[in-house]
Amino acid sequence: xxxxxxxxxxxxxxxxxxxxxxxxxxxxxxxxxxxxxxxxxxxxxxxxxxxxxxxxxxxxxxxxxxxxxxxxxxxxxxxxxxxxxxxxxxxxxxxxxxxxxxxxxxxxxxxxxxxxxxxxxxxxxxxxxxxxxxxxxxxxxxxxxxxxxxxxxxxxxxxxxxxxxxxxxxxxxxxxxxxxxxxxxxxxxxxxxxxxxxxxxxxxxxxxxxxxxxxxxxxxxxxxxxxxxxxxxxxxxxxxxxxxxxxxxxxxxxxxx
Ligand SMILES: [Zn+2]
Numbered sequence: 661x662x663x664x665x666x667x668x669x670x671x672x673x674x675x676x677x678x679x680x681x682x683x684x685x686x687x688x689x690x691x692x693x694x695x696x697x698x699x700x701x702x703x704x705x706x707x708x709x710x711x712x713x714x715x716x717x718x719x720x721x722x723x724x725x726x727x728x729x730x731x732x733x734x735x736x737x738x739x740x741x742x743x744x745x746x747x748x749x750x751x752x753x754x755x756x757x758x759x760x761x762x763x764x765x766x767x768x769x770x771x772x773x774x775x776x777x778x779x780x781x782x783x784x785x786x787x788x789x790x791x792x793x794x795x796x797x798x799x800x801x802x803x804x805x806x807x808x809x810x811x812x813x814x815x816x817x818x819x820x821x822x823x824x825x826x827x828x829x830x831x832x833x834x835x836x837x838x839x840x841x842x843x844x845x846x847x848x849x850x851x852x853x854x855x856x857x858x859x860x861x862x863x864x865x866x867x868x869x870x871x872x873x874x875x876x877x878x879x880x881x882x883x884x885x886x887x888x889x890x891x892x893x894x895x896x897x898x899x900x901x902x903x904x905x906x907x908x909x910x911x912x913x914x915x916x917x
Contacts, residue, residue, distance in 0.1 A: 669726075673727045673734075676713055676735060679731045684746070686804050688807065691821055692751065695753055702717070711735060720766065721767075730778075737812075738808065739812075742797075760820035763821060788805065853903060855916070856883070860913050864876075865879050865906050866910075869898075870908075884914070886901060886911070888900070889911065897912045
């Protein structure tokens with residue numbers, strides 16, 4: 661079990677159960693109910709008398725901290741079984757109770773990055789949120805997001821974050837490639853080079869197999885030799901590597917000749 665490489669500050673809390681007894685399959689997002697920096701939150705979780713901790717914390721400046729390693733159970737959600745299987749994340753609030761414990765856009769952006777990273781490293785293929793507490797606490801219908809208010813008489817994670825849970829799941833799932841209507845197409849493996857005809861005038865050349873790699877220019881219409889095919893973002897047919905070494909083009913716009 662690894663920890664997130666997005667962490668910028670670490671202060672391990674003694675308040676934990678080591679190791680956790682369940683694989684990580686749940687995300688529990690909390691609010692700090694205050695605008696704590698990641699350092700201050702670390703200090704709050706430092707004394708054993710506090711009897712509380714979280715795996716991660718996020719400040720309003722967007723910085724991510726770790727207080728309990730993922731291999732260990734944090735003492736965060738007032739529920740042993742939940743915290744044995746969940747990664748818990750405390751998020752700082754730049755607004756008070758009257759704002760539903762608002763969080764900054766920077767903190768929210770970091771939260772998406774962190775949750776995406778946790779899912780990827782722990783094999784969580786899709787985040788599932790439910791408005792039903794029964795679904796959440798019993799992990800029904802694939803539900804794998806829980807909240808502190810499910811287990812204790814608390815406002816946590818605050819109405820602001822609570823209402824964003826469905827959106828958080830949706831945004832993270834886009835990044836995980838889950839929940840999309842069009843499943844990724846695996847290109848047919850090709851042996852050896854082949855020629856394609858490009859007839860459009862504005863086809864981008866990319867540094868790698870995907871629209872998420874750098875654009876290196878535009879290819880002129882003509883016949884080109886492709887030496888390798890890979891699947892990648894932004895192309896249904898796959899990406900073809902140009903023999904010239906100029907880069908990769910989407911084969912959606914190139915016909916085999
Ligand atoms: Zn909480």
